Amino acid sequence: MQAKRYINYRRVVLTALATLLMVLLAFFxxxxxxxxxxxxxxxxxxxxRNGLSLTFEPGxxxxxxxxxxxxxxxxxxxxxxxxxxxxxFLQTVIGLFFGSLxxxxxxxxxxxxxxxxxxxxxxVMMIPFEILLLPLYRMLIRAKLTDTYFGVVLPYxxxxxxVFFFRQYVLGLPRELLxxxxxxxxxxxGVFFRIMVPIMIPAFGAMTILSCMNSWNNLLWPxxxxxxxxxxxxxxxxxxxxxxxxxxxxxxxPGAVMAVVPIVILYLFAQKTFIAGLTAGSVKG
Numbered sequence: 001m002q003a004k005r006y007i008n009y010r011r012v013v014l015t016a017l018a019t020l021l022m023v024l025l026a027f028f029x030x031x032x033x034x035x036x037x038x039x040x041x042x043x044x045x046x047x048x049r050n051g052l053s054l055t056f057e058p059g060x061x062x063x064x065x066x067x068x069x070x071x072x073x074x075x076x077x078x079x080x081x082x083x084x085x086x087x088x089f090l091q092t093v094i095g096l097f098f099g100s101l102x103x104x105x106x107x108x109x110x111x112x113x114x115x116x117x118x119x120x121x122x123x124v125m126m127i128p129f130e131i132l133l134l135p136l137y138r139m140l141i142r143a144k145l146t147d148t149y150f151g152v153v154l155p156y157x158x159x160x161x162x163v164f165f166f167r168q169y170v171l172g173l174p175r176e177l178l179x180x181x182x183x184x185x186x187x188x189x190g191v192f193f194r195i196m197v198p199i200m201i202p203a204f205g206a207m208t209i210l211s212c213m214n215s216w217n218n219l220l221w222p223x224x225x226x227x228x229x230x231x232x233x234x235x236x237x238x239x240x241x242x243x244x245x246x247x248x249x250x251x252x253x254p255g256a257v258m259a260v261v262p263i264v265i266l267y268l269f270a271q272k273t274f275i276a277g278l279t280a281g282s283v284k285g
Contacts, residue, residue: 038054041063042065046060069254077237077251081234083149091214091215092212095158095211100197102166103163104170107171136155145225147231162207165206166207173199205270216234217235219233
């Protein structure tokens with residue numbers, strides 16, 4: 001009886017310590033967002049004088065900076081928002097389609113050169129993107145895709161990480177599903193879209209969030225491809241608010257807060273799928 005009480009007591013203590021640790025980690029993770037939000041409520045001159053702070057001053061803090069987003073350079077901020085949304089949508093949808101197909105094929109089918117293809121995928125994953133910048137940009141120039149949304153999306157049409165993730169996920173699914181679908185008269189594409197895709201929803205959820213975050217926060221490649229002000233993405237556009245001739249902090253801080261909103265909403269709606277996909281995808285390798 002004493003041993004059982006000791007075990008229960010130990011479990012309660014460990015649970016309390018783990019909860020406290022998670023709360024502390026969450027607090028430190030949210031601290032930068034708190035600094036950013038409270039600073040977005042203050043005039044730019046106030047932030048220049050006192051820097052970032054967690055103080056809320058009723059006489060100084062207001063939401064007028066958010067209204068300035070509509071008037072800053074004739075509302076160009078929302079054009080940046082639109083560009084980021086278009087690129088994120090294209091990159092995510094196309095990447096999920098081809099990444100899931102390739103990963104599914106590498107996991108479910110046996111064909112000549114299968115291991116070689118998978119090895120190439122792993123090698124490409126290990127190559128830093130910066131090494132590929134010059135040849136990719138030269139390819140875009142020849143294809144006349146510079147300063148276009150598709151030029152930004154092109155290197156991410158078949159993301160190696162998605163291929164790897166979907167392959168690992170599908171390896172955990174029974175091959176009998178493929179045979180059962182063929183017996184019922186489904187084609188290979190029918191088996192994939194009608195049987196496999198509904199089962200792979202957790203994997204799609206996880207990859208959707210990761211792809212959206214990667215696209216939304218991407219700076220280097222869009223900065224190289226895009227040259228028109230109206231086509232800039234949010235990371236590029238927000239960088240233009242800081243110049244040697246003046247810094248538009250009145251727009252920079254509220255713009256940064258608004259830039260976080262879509263990813264937060266996406267994660268809140270898909271967090272269960274995201275966690276389930278990451279967990280299931282790591283079971284078998």
